[in-house]
Amino acid sequence: MKIKIGGIENDLYACLQCGYCTSICPVYNEVGWESASPRGKIFYIKQLTQKSIWDRILRxxxxxxxxxxxRIYQCTNCGACEEVCHVNNKPYEIWGLVKDWFYANNIDPPEILKKxxxxxxxxxxxxxxxxxxxSVADRNELLIKKYKLPEKGEVVFFVGCVSSYLLIKMMNSALKILRKSGINYTVLKDEWCCGNILGATGQGKSPTFQKSAQHNMAAVKATGANTLVTSCPGCYRTFSEMYPKYASKPDFEVMHFTELLVDLIDNEKISFKKSFDKKIAYHDPCELGRLSGIYEPPRKILENIPGIKLTELIDNKKDCNCCGNGGGLSSLEPDLAMNISLKKIDEVLETKADTLVxxxxxxxxGLSNAILEKKKRMSTNGGGDLGLDMMDITELVGKLV
Amino acid sequence: MNRKMNGDCEMSKVTDEIHGQIIGITDEERVKIDAFERRMYSHDLASLPKMMELGFKMMPDLVVIPKDAEEIAEIIKIARKEGIPVVPRGGASWGLGGAMPVDGGIVIDLTKMNKILNIDKNNFNVTVESGVTWKKLYDSLIKMGYMIGSYPSSAYAATIGGWISTGGVGVGTYKYGSAIDHMESLEVVLPTGRILEIGESETSTTGGQDLSRLFFGAEGTLGIVTKARLKIHPAPEEIRPLSYGFDNLKVLSSVVKKMTLSDVMPLHISFLDRFHFEFLRDLGIEIPGSEINDMLNIALEGDSAVLDLEEEALDKIAMTNNGKKQENDIALHEWNERFFELRTKRAGPTATLGEVFIPISNMAEMVEDIYKLIKKMKLRAAVTGMISDRNTAVFMPYYLSDERKLIRNLVSLSFIKKLGDLAFTHGGRPAGQGLFFPGNLKKTYGPGRDTMMDIKSVMDPFDLMNPGKTTEGLTRFGIPIPTFAMNSGMNMMAWIKHILTKDKKVST
Known part of the structure; x- marks a missing residue:
């Protein structure tokens, strides 16, 4: 019978079905079927909420x-649809509420996300x-042994899982910058996954997410810090938006690393010792840009680096195209995510930049994997050269301070 | 014929065998017959009550995403052999049912034929596949220093083929005409499966009939447009938006008349009444400027030095009629909002838009009559529109309602019909036929409509190409919707709406 999903009815009825979102949706543009577009999904969910005797009569x-x-989970949560929405809907938030409703009604997410x-x-x-x-324990030990950080600090650096386990360079760069800055900082004694992927896939009310939230916030409290900084926009949004929504509001300030870097530069706590004579294109991460409104700090940092020639992608800031790896899509459908990433790389190559930041x-x-994949496809022996490198802004800054 | 049950217990016109043949032409990835996906293709912009399905089989039996004209030709040949309707679909951003099946069949989704094939800088034309959106084409050209003269206000979603087929007007039509004025040649697939390249040769017309004109406004009933070669123009040094506020639309109309008589040739002229802005304000949407006016928006285009003179001339006309020139940020905001004409829809949350063409000379009288109609029907409505050339005003009034209030919403629909009647009274006509208004064709063209039907029956004798649209409203049982029944039904509905209580926040 009629299905009632709280908080979305007005949005469903407001939808004009104009299809502007279809033109911009990275997933729809790969998949091609209307059901993969925000417009199609809204149309169908609305039908669900309108079920009546007529459906029986008309079969x-x-x-x-x-x-x-x-389709509901097949979304990078990039928020591009919101920017072009005729009636100011936020489709990814609608999916969020639908996923929460699924969870509450025992409708499982796809296996890999549940696992x-x-x-x-x-x-x-x-x-x-x-x-x-x-493992987490190995990472914790490494942090203690190598960095010998104090138990207390004013600022706590939340490393995040990708930087901890997949891109350890990023963690090291961030810690190097913090050390050079001379500020009073530390890390959590035992940092757990923030749970972003759970919050993004309807599992914000799961005991696991709740435990992560409680554990991490208590751990921050134990350090006595009044500010948490992280280089991961996912963790940033978990602390700033998901914890308040699904668990409780943190009683400390949450900052993205780029915001801290701007502070450090402004207060002359760090300075660039070397120049970087490259042409750089900057990619706005969806969770940092469109979803958190942080566009200027990274640009300001890059402009301060001697030697850099900063160029903008044609679609930048609020129009920046998604890399394809958000919302758990890279776990759920790696091929689809890769295809979106490859498109992004083509877009970057058009600017003739030699470094993507x-x-x-x-x-x-995701994007460095796409660069590798593109090189592989370019030549049979996998040795093609794109003339393009990928770096995170913390790696770049870490190299130069 | 061996027909099978298909997902939602509808008898399908597409047998396993036909399904297999279509996969053979394309591939498995690009063909769908599951009910979930087909449901997505059972509608366009209009939100129709599901009871409509008593009369129309809006769900297609199969949806296919072809990659070129050759594939489409082969699919059409099968459909013709088997007697299956074929419905071409672009961005599906129209509200008159043009891309919606009325008797099931095969929907051909053209949006993946979206390549810009060639930009010929020397000869000033561009060749595109018909599934390219106007926004994408515009952006690609501007990047290279060129411009397409006009585009629909739904350019984000509307495709090249869609706008050609619905024959509409849009942004820039005032200066550059509509899609037809950009068409140099088309590639079309006929209902026989023949692929034609029609229109002017590379240089200019050399006699013989230009068949491409037949497809402008044919709403996909004569064949499927698959490619187009369009004229392009050099990008201007500047596009300068201007906005003027007026006390009411009648004054605004008289100013428009004077402007169309002057030798200034703006790119685009449009207007929005104060009720539109009130709806926006009610929704808490920020609009620059503190005062609410009836707004005339004009975009000039060309060399900045020339624009200075043109702006001065327009200022003079506007000021002598108590026009209030708006700040630049307001004008720019209005220009950027040209793609978002129905931002107010949320206030309904249902919005229904009518569109009629009126001679400029009768614009002021039409304004008066539209407001009278709105008042009589007690609607919550706003009047917007544009000037599509020196002698044509296009009115696009819309009313807000709530589709959850079934009767109230249904009877309000008669506003669109009544609006059409007003247009005829003032020497104009409603825009587009689609599924709902083929009856207007006779009124507009008289015996010309019979000739259109003759052309249709010669080109598509089995009536399989987007059946039920443009020339005849047709239900799933092949029974035409009689014009008199439609008319008397609509009049009855208008009367019922009149005796109902006012819609909340009536706008007159």
Whole structure:
């Protein structure tokens, strides 16, 4: 019978079905079917909420089926649809509420996302094992032994899982910058996965997410810090938006690393010792740009680096195209995510930049893989040269201070 | 014929065998027959009550995403052999049912034929596949220093083929004409499966009939447009938006008349009444400027030095009629909002838009009559529109309602019909026929409509190409919607709306 999903009815009825979102949706543009577009999904969800006796009479089969469930999760949460929406809808937030409703009504997310919950529950990281720095315990030990950080600090650096286990360079760069800056900082004694992937896939009310939220916030409190800084826009949004929404509001300030860097530059706590004579294109991570409104700090940092020639992608800032790896899509459908990333790389190559810089470990990871993949496809022996490197802004700054 | 049950218990016109043949032409990835996906293609912009399905089989039996004209030709040949309707679909951003099946069949989704094939800088034309959106084409050309003269206000979603087929007007039509004025040649697939390249040769017309004109406004009933070669123009040094506020639309109309008589040739002229801005304000949407006026928006285009003179001339006309020139940021905001004419829809949350063409000389009288109609029907409505050339005003009034209030919403629909009647009274006509208004064709063209039907029956004798549209409203049982029944039904509905209580916040 009629399905009632709280908080979305007005948006469903407001939708004009104009299709502007279809033209901009990275997933729809790859998949090609109307059901993969925000417009199509809204149309169908509205049908679900309108079920009546007429459906029986007309034998209209409208139901929550596997195809629909697949489409709801098949989204990078990039928010591009919101920017062009005729009636100011936020489609990705509608999917968020639908996913929450699914969870509350025992409709499981796709297997791989569900499994992630149990992995995070047991490992406190979304990864099973076998990455650069091994397990959470290994990472914790490394931090203690190598960096000998104090138990207390004014600023706490939240490393994030990608930087901890897949891109350890990013963690090291950030810590190097913090050390050079001379500010009073530390890390968590035992940092758990923030749970972003759970919050983004309807599992914000799961015990696992709740535990992560409680654990991490208590751990921050134990350090006595009044500010948490992270180089991951995913973790940033988990602390600033998901914890307040699903758990409780943190009683400390949450900052993205680029915001801190601007402070450090402005207060002359760090300075660039070397120049970087390259042409750089900057990619706005969706969760940092469109979803958090942080566009200027990364640009300001780049402009301060001697030697750099900064160029903008044709679609930049609020129009920046997604790298394809958000919302858990790179786990759910790696091929689809890769195709979106490859398109992005083509777009970057058009600017003739030789270095692509972003400020998100997830974008960094997905896009460097896409560069490798593109090189592989360019020549049979995998040795093609694109003349393009990828770096996170923390790596770049870490190299030069 | 061996027909099978298909997902939602509808008898499908597409058998396993036909399904297999279509996969053979394309591939498995690009053909869908599951009910979930087909449901997505059972509608366009209009939100129709599901009871419509008593009369129309809006769900297609199969949806296919072809990659070129050759594939489409082969699919059409099968459809013709098997007697299956074929419905071409572009961005589906029209509201008159043009891309919606009325008797099931095959929907051909053209949006993946979206390549810009060639930009010929020397001969000033561009060759595109018909599924390219106007926005994408515009952006690609501007980047290279060129411009397409006009485009629909739904350019983000509307495709090249869609706008050609619906024959509409849009942004820039005032100066550069509509899609037809940009068409040099078309590639079309006929209902026989024959692929034609029609229109002017590379240079200019050399006699013989230009068949490409047949497809402008044919709403996909004569064939499927698959490619177009369009004229382009050099990008201007500047596009300068201007806005003037007036006390009411009648004064605004008289100013428009004077402007169209002057030798200034703006790119675009449009207007929005104060009720539109009030709806925006009610929604809490920020609009620059503190005062609410009836707004005349003009975009000039060309060399800055020339624009200075043109602006001065327009200022003079506007000021002598108590026009209030708006700040630049307001004008720019209005220009950027040209793609978002129905931002107010949320206030409904249902919005229904009518579109009629009126001779400029009768614009002021039409304004008066539209407001009278709105008042009589007690609607919450706003009047917007544009000037599409020196002698044509296009009115696009819309009313807000709530589709959840079934009767109230249904009877309000008669506003669109009544608006059409007003247009005829003032020497104009409603725009577009689609599924709902083929009856207007006779009124507009008289015996010309019979000739259109003759052309249709010669080109598509089995009536399989987008059946039920443009020349005849047709239900799933092949029974035409009688014009008199439509008319008397609509009049009855208008009367019922009149005796109902006022819509909340009536706008007159």
């Amino acid at each position: 209209r089969k409208i139901d929550i089926n596997d195809a629909l469930i697949k 992630m919950q149990s992995t995070i529950e047991t490992n406190h990281s979304p990864y099973v094992s076998g990455f650069e720095s091994g 972003s400020s998100c470990p997830n974008c960094r990871h």
